[in-house]
Amino acid sequence: MNVYRTHKCSELSVSNLNEKVILSGWVDTIRDHGNLIFIDLRDNFGLTQCVIDAKQGIFNKINELTHESVIKISGQVIKRSDDTINTKLSTGEIEIKVNEFELLSKSEVLPLPVNSDIEYGEEVRLKYRFLDLRRKKLHNNILLRNKIISSIRRKMIANGFIEFQTPILTSASPEGARDYLVPSRIHKGQFYALPQAPQQFKQLLMIAGFDKYFQIAPCFRDEDSRADRSPGEFYQLDFEMSFVTQDDVFNAIEPVLYEVFNENNKYNRELPATVSKYPFVRIGYEDALEIYGTDKPDLRNPLIIKDCTNSFINSNFKIFNDQIKKGSIVKGIVVDDTADKPRSFFDKLNQWAREEGAAGLGYINFVDNSYKGPIAKNLDQDQLKLLDLKNNQSIFFICDKRKDAQLFGGKVREKICSDLNLLNKNSFEFCWIVDYPMYELDDKTNKVQFSHNPFSMPQGGMDALENMNPLSIKAFQYDIVCNGVELSSGAIRNHRTDIMYKAFEIAGYSKSDIEKKFPGMLNALKYGAPPHGGSAPGIDRIVMLLADEPNIREVIAFPMNQQAMDLMMDAPANVDKTILEELGIKLIDKN
RNA sequence: GCGGGAGUAGUUCAGCUGGUUAGAACGCUGCCCUGUCACGGCAGAGGUCGCGGGUUCGAAUCCCGUCUCUCGCGCCA
Numbered sequence: 001m002n003v004y005r006t007h008k009c010s011e012l013s014v015s016n017l018n019e020k021v022i023l024s025g026w027v028d029t030i031r032d033h034g035n036l037i038f039i040d041l042r043d044n045f046g047l048t049q050c051v052i053d054a055k056q057g058i059f060n061k062i063n064e065l066t067h068e069s070v071i072k073i074s075g076q077v078i079k080r081s082d083d084t085i086n087t088k089l090s091t092g093e094i095e096i097k098v099n100e101f102e103l104l105s106k107s108e109v110l111p112l113p114v115n116s117d118i119e120y121g122e123e124v125r126l127k128y129r130f131l132d133l134r135r136k137k138l139h140n141n142i143l144l145r146n147k148i149i150s151s152i153r154r155k156m157i158a159n160g161f162i163e164f165q166t167p168i169l170t171s172a173s174p175e176g177a178r179d180y181l182v183p184s185r186i187h188k189g190q191f192y193a194l195p196q197a198p199q200q201f202k203q204l205l206m207i208a209g210f211d212k213y214f215q216i217a218p219c220f221r222d223e224d225s226r227a228d229r230s231p232g233e234f235y236q237l238d239f240e241m242s243f244v245t246q247d248d249v250f251n252a253i254e255p256v257l258y259e260v261f262n263e264n265n266k267y268n269r270e271l272p273a274t275v276s277k278y279p280f281v282r283i284g285y286e287d288a289l290e291i292y293g294t295d296k297p298d299l300r301n302p303l304i305i306k307d308c309t310n311s312f313i314n315s316n317f318k319i320f321n322d323q324i325k326k327g328s329i330v331k332g333i334v335v336d337d338t339a340d341k342p343r344s345f346f347d348k349l350n351q352w353a354r355e356e357g358a359a360g361l362g363y364i365n366f367v368d369n370s371y372k373g374p375i376a377k378n379l380d381q382d383q384l385k386l387l388d389l390k391n392n393q394s395i396f397f398i399c400d401k402r403k404d405a406q407l408f409g410g411k412v413r414e415k416i417c418s419d420l421n422l423l424n425k426n427s428f429e430f431c432w433i434v435d436y437p438m439y440e441l442d443d444k445t446n447k448v449q450f451s452h453n454p455f456s457m458p459q460g461g462m463d464a465l466e467n468m469n470p471l472s473i474k475a476f477q478y479d480i481v482c483n484g485v486e487l488s489s490g491a492i493r494n495h496r497t498d499i500m501y502k503a504f505e506i507a508g509y510s511k512s513d514i515e516k517k518f519p520g521m522l523n524a525l526k527y528g529a530p531p532h533g534g535s536a537p538g539i540d541r542i543v544m545l546l547a548d549e550p551n552i553r554e555v556i557a558f559p560m561n562q563q564a565m566d567l568m569m570d571a572p573a574n575v576d577k578t579i580l581e582e583l584g585i586k587l588i589d590k591n
Numbered sequence: 592g593c594g595g596g597a598g599u600a601g602u603u604c605a606g607c608u609g610g611u612u613a614g615a616a617c618g619c620u621g622c623c624c625u626g627u628c629a630c631g632g633c634a635g636a637g638g639u640c641g642c643g644g645g646u647u648c649g650a651a652u653c654c655c656g657u658c659u660c661u662c663g664c665g666c667c668a
Contacts, residue, residue, distance in 0.1 A: 036625035084626055175668035223667045453668055
C-alpha cells in the first residue's frame with residue numbers, strides 16, 4: 001500500500017462511507033470556525049473537504065497550517081448532512097473526519113494566490129510559474145496539451161508514421177529566421193545551431209527509405225515574440241511522406257486534425273464547437289488575397305471582398321477614376337443589414353480607416369430601391385446595378401494599387417466583422433492555402449528571390465523553370481489555416497538535383513553556392529531520392545485554439561517572457577570567465 | 592530598432608484639474624466563533640507611489656530622462 005494515499009482527492013463518494021482513508025495534497029482553503037476547521041485538500045485530480053474539531057488532539061497543529069502546505073491526512077469518510085452537501089464538488093456529498101495528519105512540506109506566504117481565478121501580472125506568474133501551474137486554468141490547459149499530444153501521437157503511429165528524434169545540435173541554416181548558436185569547445189570559434197525545424201533531417205529520412213516520418217519536434221528560432229509566437233522554442237507536429245502528391249499529404253493529415261479538434265471541442269465551452277469536415281476548403285494564394293485580403297483567412301468571418309473596379313471606370317467619381325487610370329483597383333465589401341445605420345456608424349469607420357493610413361472608407365447604402373451615401377450620386381444606374389446590392393445592404397470601397405487594396409481590404413473585412421460581431425466564435429474553420437508563388441521580386445533590389453521554401457518542387461518541374469516567367473511559376477507549397485491562425489506550412493519537396501540547381505540559378509545562386517550551403521542535402525539527393533512531401537502543424541497553436549486562449553504562454557508550461565528571458569530559472573545569464581575561455585570566446589565590452 | 596498601454600502594500604486595484612497622516616479588497620499577524628465551502632466578526636502590521644532629475648511653498652499626480660512588463664510593427668526560408 002502506498003504510504004501517502006489510499007485515494008486521490010477526486011475519488012471518494014458515498015460508496016466509500018465509513019472507510020478509513022489516507023489522502024495527501026495541498027491545503028487549498030482553510031475555513032477556521034474556532035472550534036471546527038474545514039480544509040479543502042487539493043491534488044492533481046480534485047478537492048476533498050476535511051474536517052477537524054477541537055476535541056481532537058491534532059487540532060492545535062492543524063490550526064497552524066498555511067495555504068499551499070503539503071499534508072497527509074488519515075481519517076474516516078463520512079456523509080455530509082443534506083443541508084451541507086456541496087453540489088459544485090464531485091466529492092461534495094462526503095467529507096473526511098481527520099484523526100491523524102502529517103505536515104509533509106510547509107509553504108511560506110504566497111507571492112501569488114493559488115486558490116483564486118483572478119488575473120495576475122505576468123512577471124509574478126512567470127517567476128513563480130510552479131505556483132501558477134497549480135492554479136486551475138493553467139493546470140487544465142497543460143493537461144489539455146498532454147491529451148492533444150498523446151492523441152496525435154497515437155493517430156500518427158496508427159497511420160503508419162514512424163517517430164524519430166533528430167539532432168538538437170546541428171548546423172546553421174542559411175535561409176530563414178535568425179539561429180540560436182551554441183559554441184563548440186573542441187572547435188574553437190565554430191558554432192552549432194539549434195534547428196529552426198528538422199526540415200533537412202526529415203527529408204534525409206525519406207531518402208533513407210523510412211517511408212513516413214513524424215516527430216513532435218522542438219524548433220528554435222531567434223525571433224521577436226507575439227501573442228501567438230513564443231520566443232525561443234516551439235513544437236511542431238512535423239511529418240513527411242514518400243511517394244506522395246499534394247493530395248496524399250492533405251488526405252493523411254486532415255482526419256488527424258479533424259479528430260483532434262473534435263475530441264477536444266468541449267474544453268472550456270458551454271456548447272461543443274463545430275469543426276469543419278474534411279476535405280478542407282482549398283483556396284489559391286492569389287484568390288485568398290483577392291477574396292479575403294490575407295493568406296490566412298478566418299473563414300468564420302462571413303464577409304468577402306469583391307472587385308468593383310468596373311463600376312468606377314469612367315464614373316463621375318473623380319478620386320477613384322483618376323486612381324484607376326494610374327493602375328489602381330477598387331475593392332468592395334458588401335455587408336447585410338447596415339444600410340439604415342446612423343451616419344455616425346459610417347463616420348467612425350471612415351475615421352478608423354484614416355488612422356490606419358488609408359485616405360478614407362467610401363460606402364453606398366441601398367435602401368428601398370434607392371442608393372444613398374456620399375459616393376452614390378457619382379455613379380449611373382448601370383454602374384450601381386453592377387454592385388448587385390440587396391435591400392438594406394451597404395458596400396464599402398477601397399481604392400488603391402492592387403496589393404495595397406487587397407491587404408487593406410483584409411483589414412476592413414476584419415474590422416467590420418468585429419464591430420458587428422459577425423464571428424461564430426464556437427467553430428473551427430479549416431482551409432488550405434495552395435499554389436504559393438515560387439518566386440517574388442525583392443522590394444529593394446528588384447531581384448527574383450524565393451518567396452517561400454527553396455526546397456519546394458515548382459509546379460511544372462524543369463519545364464516550368466526553363467520556359468515560364470519565374471514570377472508566374474507556382475510551387476507545390478501550402479499552408480493550413482484555422483480560424484485565421486496559420487497552423488503550418490508544407491510542401492512537396494524538390495527531390496531532383498537538376499531541378500534544384502536550376503531553381504536556385506533563377507534566384508541567383510551558382511552551383512557552388514548551393515553545394516556550400518546544403519552539402520548534406522544535395523549529396524543525398526544524388527543517390528536516389530523518392531518523391532516526398534509533408535507539413536508541420538504548430539502544436540502550441542493547436543492547443544491555443546482548443547483552449548480558447550489569446551496568448552500562447554497560457555498553453556506552455558515554462559514559457560519565456562517577451563524579452564526571451566526565463567524569469568524563474570534566470571536565463572539567459574552571465575557565465576564564468578573560465579568557461580568562456582575554454583570555449584575561446586571573448587566578450588566585447590559595449591561601453 | 593519603432594509605436595500604443597501599463598508600473599502605487601505580498602497580490603489585484605482606486606487615488607479627479609498638484610494640497611493634511613496615500614486608501615480598498617484578498618493575503619499576513621493576533622483575538623472571537625462547531626457546519627463552512629470566496630465562512631463570518633473585531634483589531635493590527637505592512638508603502639523610497641519603478642528609478643533619476645526638474646517645475647512648485649507643496650508632486651503618486653505636471654515636465655524631461657531612464658528601466659521593467661505587455662500589445663502591435665519591423666523580423667518570422
